[in-house]
Amino acid sequence: MSFTVQLWQPEAADEPLLAALFNVFQVLRPHLDLQEFSQRACRQAAEGYRIAYIEEDGQVLAVAGFRVVHFLAWGRVLYLDDLVTDxxxxxxxxxxxxxxxxxxxxxxxxxxELHLDSGYQRHDAHRLYLNQGMVMNCHHFAVPVKA
Known part of the structure; x- marks a missing residue:
């Protein structure tokens, strides 16, 4: 089956579309409410973040948040922040x-290249990434810092 991918345009500030996108994003990002999601998406959009999505009969079915960035390690890459299906x-x-x-x-x-980080427990997602030709080549570490 063929799906048409659309791209969210942050300058349009389409609140109903952002709400529809959020309905899918909240599966992966349950700590966000609609207001915080909208604020973060718009703030990140100013830094190059974009959202690709698939819609059918007016319902958003899947979303991908991404950005194109430069890294010393890899050069210019598309970094996939979020990939979620309803x-x-x-x-x-x-x-x-x-x-x-x-x-x-x-x-x-x-x-x-295309890069992403994924939670270690997301086995279905890992199967997809491996089937897409991706390889696991590093670990991601994080630590909270106090401001």
């Missing part, structure tokens, strides 16, 4: 369709 829409190939679109978009943007 739980009721799993096994339809939506995440794979978004991954395919993201790889094409990365190539058009002159990126050398």
């Amino acid at each position: 739980p009721g829409q799993k096994r339809r190939g939506l995440a794979g369709a978004l991954m395919d679109w993201l790889k094409q978009h990365a190539a058009v943007q002159g990126c050398a």
Whole structure:
């Protein structure tokens, strides 16, 4: 099945669309409410963050938040922050369709690679990434800092 990927335009400030995107994002980011999600998405958009999504019959089914950035280690890459499918829409190939679109978009943007971090418990996601040709090549570490 073929899906059409659309790109959220932050300058449009379409509140109903942001709410529809949030309905899917909250599966992966349950700590956010709609207001905080909207604020963060718009703030990050000013730094290059974009949201690709698949919609069917007016319902957002899957989303991908990403940015094109430069790293000393890898050069210019498309970094995938978020990839989420509505739980009721799993096994339809939506995440794979978004991954395919993201790889094409990365190539058009002159990126050398596509990168992402993933929670160690997300086994279904890891299966998708491996099937998409990705390899696990590092660990991500984090520590809270006090301001």
